[in-house]
Amino acid sequence: MNKLAFLPLALIAASPAPVPSPNEIVAAAKAEDWVAIAPADLLVMDLAADRDAKPRRVVIQLMPAPFSQGWVGNIRKLAAAQWWDGTSVNRVQDNYVVQWGDVTEKKPLLDGLAVVPESAYSISLVSPEMIALSTKDVGSGVSTIIELMAKLSKVKRSSKPDQYAPKSIFVRGWPVAADPNNTWPVHCYGMVGVGRNMPPDTGTGAELYTVIGHAPRHLDRNIALVGRVIAGVEHLSSLPRGTGDLGFYKTAEERVPILSVRTGDKVTVLPTYEYLSTESASFAAYADARANRRDAFFIRPAGGADICNIPVPVRVGK
Amino acid sequence: MNKLAFLPLALIAASPAPVPSPNEIVAAAKAEDWVAIAPADLLVMDLAADRDAKPRRVVIQLMPAPFSQGWVGNIRKLAAAQWWDGTSVNRVQDNYVVQWGDVTEKKPLLDGLAVVPESAYSISLVSPEMIALSTKDVGSGVSTIIELMAKLSKVKRSSKPDQYAPKSIFVRGWPVAADPNNTWPVHCYGMVGVGRNMPPDTGTGAELYTVIGHAPRHLDRNIALVGRVIAGVEHLSSLPRGTGDLGFYKTAEERVPILSVRTGDKVTVLPTYEYLSTESASFAAYADARANRRDAFFIRPAGGADICNIPVPVRVGK
Numbered sequence: 001m002n003k004l005a006f007l008p009l010a011l012i013a014a015s016p017a018p019v020p021s022p023n024e025i026v027a028a029a030k031a032e033d034w035v036a037i038a039p040a041d042l043l044v045m046d047l048a049a050d051r052d053a054k055p056r057r058v059v060i061q062l063m064p065a066p067f068s069q070g071w072v073g074n075i076r077k078l079a080a081a082q083w084w085d086g087t088s089v090n091r092v093q094d095n096y097v098v099q100w101g102d103v104t105e106k107k108p109l110l111d112g113l114a115v116v117p118e119s120a121y122s123i124s125l126v127s128p129e130m131i132a133l134s135t136k137d138v139g140s141g142v143s144t145i146i147e148l149m150a151k152l153s154k155v156k157r158s159s160k161p162d163q164y165a166p167k168s169i170f171v172r173g174w175p176v177a178a179d180p181n182n183t184w185p186v187h188c189y190g191m192v193g194v195g196r197n198m199p200p201d202t203g204t205g206a207e208l209y210t211v212i213g214h215a216p217r218h219l220d221r222n223i224a225l226v227g228r229v230i231a232g233v234e235h236l237s238s239l240p241r242g243t244g245d246l247g248f249y250k251t252a253e254e255r256v257p258i259l260s261v262r263t264g265d266k267v268t269v270l271p272t273y274e275y276l277s278t279e280s281a282s283f284a285a286y287a288d289a290r291a292n293r294r295d296a297f298f299i300r301p302a303g304g305a306d307i308c309n310i311p312v313p314v315r316v317g318k
Numbered sequence: 319m320n321k322l323a324f325l326p327l328a329l330i331a332a333s334p335a336p337v338p339s340p341n342e343i344v345a346a347a348k349a350e351d352w353v354a355i356a357p358a359d360l361l362v363m364d365l366a367a368d369r370d371a372k373p374r375r376v377v378i379q380l381m382p383a384p385f386s387q388g389w390v391g392n393i394r395k396l397a398a399a400q401w402w403d404g405t406s407v408n409r410v411q412d413n414y415v416v417q418w419g420d421v422t423e424k425k426p427l428l429d430g431l432a433v434v435p436e437s438a439y440s441i442s443l444v445s446p447e448m449i450a451l452s453t454k455d456v457g458s459g460v461s462t463i464i465e466l467m468a469k470l471s472k473v474k475r476s477s478k479p480d481q482y483a484p485k486s487i488f489v490r491g492w493p494v495a496a497d498p499n500n501t502w503p504v505h506c507y508g509m510v511g512v513g514r515n516m517p518p519d520t521g522t523g524a525e526l527y528t529v530i531g532h533a534p535r536h537l538d539r540n541i542a543l544v545g546r547v548i549a550g551v552e553h554l555s556s557l558p559r560g561t562g563d564l565g566f567y568k569t570a571e572e573r574v575p576i577l578s579v580r581t582g583d584k585v586t587v588l589p590t591y592e593y594l595s596t597e598s599a600s601f602a603a604y605a606d607a608r609a610n611r612r613d614a615f616f617i618r619p620a621g622g623a624d625i626c627n628i629p630v631p632v633r634v635g636k
Contacts, residue, residue: 051369092556094551094552094555094556095507095508095551095555095629118617121618162480162481162624163480163609163620163622163623163624163627164620164621164622164623164624188532189413189531189532190413198614198615199614199615199616199617200617213507213531213532214506214507214531214532214533214626214627215532215627216627217620217623217624217627218608218609218611218616218619218620218623218627220620221617221618222611222615222616222617222618233412233413234412234558234559237412237413237555237556237559238410238412238555238556238557238558238559239556240552240556241552241555241556290536291481291536293536293540296516296517297516297517297540298517298536298540299436299517299518299539299540300439300539300540301536302481302482302535302536302538303482304481304482305481305482305535305536306480306481306482306535306624308532309481309532309533309534309535309536311413
């Protein structure tokens with residue numbers, strides 16, 4: 001507990017300079033701590049211009065292996081086929097999600113989309129994807145996912161389990177959870193997932209949503225997560241809320257037309273986006289500062305932070 | 319772990335009907351489980367109409383004793399003096415807060431506002447307020463706040479501590495955290511707090527904000543919480559994001575004028591708002607269902623929920 005607040009004013013004035021804020025730590029990170037995101041791993045969604053004729057571009061980073069690759073593969077195919085062009089944003093539910101795709105649910109899908117099983121919501125330690133990851137980067141000798149995670153991660157996180165999983169941790173730029181046998185991505189603000197009908201349907205990837213409120217972690221392992229919004233989330237989060245059930249827009253006029261969705265390698269003018277390596281010392285310092293704010297505004301560090309309160313920093317490359 | 323997803327389809331069809339969803343539990347709650355909120359405990363903020371000439375009303379429930387009563391008292395005085403009329407919404411930062419008040423910071427405050435100490439961010443077990451509460455409702459014999467909380471609450475919550483406090487629990491309609499000696503309200507979506515300058519300033523209550531993103535729990539015990547938005551949060555959360563530092567609007571045109579702020583007893587036409595008693599069996603069932611979704615859409619209950627993922631239900635009275 002920080003006692004600073006209880007010191008007389010004269011002592012405060014004489015006390016050491018406050019430690020840097022999380023943003024200051026990120027701003028001071030070395031160039032090599034930033035990882036460029038390949039344009040092919042971006043999904044660029046252009047919405048119709050707003051009422052002031054301002055363009056609205058949303059940029060999504062697709063999730064890397066070993067997570068959700070069946071759905072991500074479908075999404076790449078749908079983008080290549082320009083399937084979303086002419087569809088719309090159809091649902092905006094406050095403190096929950098924005099959802100987009102074909103509101104008629106009748107537009108023919110592509111041939112050859114993968115049907116992904118529910119088991120792919122998480123990745124087991126003995127899955128081929130995880131064995132490949134483990135062998136390549138960690139070597140042999142890990143017997144649990146948590147052990148693997150610990151070897152992959154350099155971020156010392158609170159040993160407290162969160163309310164949803166025995167372990168939550170950052171691996172290669174992504175917030176993930178784990179139990180001894182499985183690992184899965186988690187629903188933080190801005191994460192993008194695959195809409196689906198009732199189970200055992202798992203969705204194709206044609207209907208997508210993003211989180212615009214408090215992390216709905218109860219959706220973890222119940223819906224596929226495929227990426228996260230890294231730019232332009234305000235074009236979704238500030239849309240008028242729908243007044244129909246579940247926040248669906250009631251009228252066609254309310255829906256926001258989607259002009260085009262392309263992977264980044266098909267977009268002519270696009271900056272380079274970079275994320276702060278979650279394996280860097282800078283990220284470790286940032287995560288610690290998020291959990292223990294000691295910059296001048298704060299009088300009492302929390303002593304912890306849930307994984308969704310440590311958003312992975314993303315910037316436009318310099 | 320729910321194994322339903324791995325059963326053959328024929329067995330799924332024969333399985334029992336799914337249990338009710340959290341919303342269905344709330345809809346089925348008995349009339350006596352709902353607690354009417356006194357109009358005098360509401361703060362009604364009318365913003366200028368939107369571009370389509372639609373009115374925008376935001377209704378805030380002020381926090382009851384023993385929490386933050388110094389600031390709440392100031393807010394009542396400011397509302398009675400119509401102090402906010404003609405001020406504006408000045409800051410909208412995505413996934414964080416919307417803030418309103420006097421953007422010039424030069425409007426004279428009222429005489430006689432309380433200057434509240436930082437110690438009032440939390441309430442100790444030996445404070446007069448807590449002794450009064452404890453004596454009235456629990457009787458003597460509790461030696462820690464957590465014990466008191468346990469007696470006050472009927473909701474069985476996961477015994478896992480959250481990342482921010484040894485205990486988080488619902489008391490009299492509000493999400494609060496506690497350690498053995500203190501209790502304090504927590505920053506969930508929609509909670510309303512008091513903007514302040516650098517410590518030891520604690521703010522007067524004239525500058526307010528609400529949370530429009532993932533719970534910024536690191537602000538707990540660093541800023542005063544005084545209430546929560548119970549209606550019309552979408553008029554704040556869907557505002558365009560500010561493009562200045564910290565999401566402040568850069569121009570006067572972007573700011574949203576505040577027409578008036580009154581306590582509910584001074585508003586002519588206002589429905590009765592009710593919250594679901596957090597001491598009711600209905601709330602206990604709702605909270606359990608939020609933590610363990612077993613309704614038809616879900617294949618895997620989470621087994622827990624963080625306190626901000628269990629929003630206290632509020633409705634317009636019937």
